Amino acid sequence: MTFRQGGRLDTSGVSAGGRGGRRGIAVGGGVGGLVVVVIALFLGVDPGQFLADPAAPSDRAGSSATTDDLDAHIDQCDLAQANVDTVCRIVATTESLEDVWTTQLPDQVGMRWEQPHTTIFSGGVDTACGAASSDIGPFYCPGDRTVYIDPTFFDSVLVGRLGGPPAGAAQMYVVAHEFGHHLQTMLGDIRRSQQDPRGPSSGAVRVELQADCYAGLWAHYATTTPAPDGGPPLLESLTPADVDAIVRTAEAIGDDHIQRTGGGRVDPRSWTHGSSEMRRQWFLTGYEQGSVGACDTFRAQL
Numbered sequence: 433m434t435f436r437q438g439g440r441l442d443t444s445g446v447s448a449g450g451r452g453g454r455r456g457i458a459v460g461g462g463v464g465g466l467v468v469v470v471i472a473l474f475l476g477v478d479p480g481q482f483l484a485d486p487a488a489p490s491d492r493a494g495s496s497a498t499t500d501d502l503d504a505h506i507d508q509c510d511l512a513q514a515n516v517d518t519v520c521r522i523v524a525t526t527e528s529l530e531d532v533w534t535t536q537l538p539d540q541v542g543m544r545w546e547q548p549h550t551t552i553f554s555g556g557v558d559t560a561c562g563a564a565s566s567d568i569g570p571f572y573c574p575g576d577r578t579v580y581i582d583p584t585f586f587d588s589v590l591v592g593r594l595g596g597p598p599a600g601a602a603q604m605y606v607v608a609h610e611f612g613h614h615l616q617t618m619l620g621d622i623r624r625s626q627q628d629p630r631g632p633s634s635g636a637v638r639v640e641l642q643a644d645c646y647a648g649l650w651a652h653y654a655t656t657t658p659a660p661d662g663g664p665p666l667l668e669s670l671t672p673a674d675v676d677a678i679v680r681t682a683e684a685i686g687d688d689h690i691q692r693t694g695g696g697r698v699d700p701r702s703w704t705h706g707s708s709e710m711r712r713q714w715f716l717t718g719y720e721q722g723s724v725g726a727c728d729t730f731r732a733q734l
């Protein structure tokens with residue numbers, strides 16, 4: 433997936449985040465009557481993955497970028513950089529997603545798109561859902577309608593630990609998946625994840641597969657949706673090799689593959705995101721059909 437050369441990026445929807453002193457994330461519980469849900473990329477809502485003490489130092493090597501460094505990095509991003517730099521690629525992808533959903537949501541659902549915020553962080557971050565460490569992977573917090581991504585996740589976990597392809601398209605798919613959770617929040621479907629959190633045909637798995645399908649929908653329109661000023665689409669090309677990289681990424685973050693990689697046995701009863709095959713299939717459904725209606729995983733036979 434290649435962004436067109438030349439042109440500035442609007443970086444106003446993306447900022448750097450860090451740690452302050454909030455308490456750890458409360459997962460699946462009530463905090464003063466407020467139910468907090470976090471939708472993490474591949475580990476579901478495992479409380480053990482969240483920092484109990486956000487002041488504790490991260491044990492992750494190489495994640496020493498400060499919030500100021502990251503903010504400066506984000507501010508200097510342009511489209512040419514988005515093809516070679518992970519942080520700038522995330523920024524440009526959020527803008528491509530905004531272009532597609534701003535067009536498709538009114539057309540297909542009759543709703544106006546509200547762009548979520550995106551926070552790029554290093555090591556750990558405070559959110560309206562509490563404090564989180566990078567270890568949970570990219571996630572979406574409905575409480576502040578924000579997508580959170582530590583860019584080191586892609587090399588260290590997705591490629592390094594799970595064997596996914598080192599491709600820009602893989603990173604863009606992950607951003608698009610998290611935006612899918614934002615759309616589910618707008619439509620009210622995201623709560624189904626917490627109501628039925630585990631199992632191969634659970635609400636949680638259906639929510640995750642739908643986010644994969646919405647990511648596919650974005651890919652379907654990404655190279656043909658004009659920029660808001662009527663200029664050419666932000667994304668110039670999406671090749672069969674890109675689609676293949678995304679499919680292999682979807683397979684890498686399937687619950688069965690993660691369980692096998694972790695040395696455990698495959699136990700569908702504990703699934704929160706769906707198998708490699710399910711994730712591959714639902715991304716492709718969105719990509720091939722380009723229809724919100726085709727992404728109704730709640731009616732589908734799983």
Ligand SMILES: [Zn+2]
Binds near residue numbers: 471
């Ligand atoms: Zn997800």
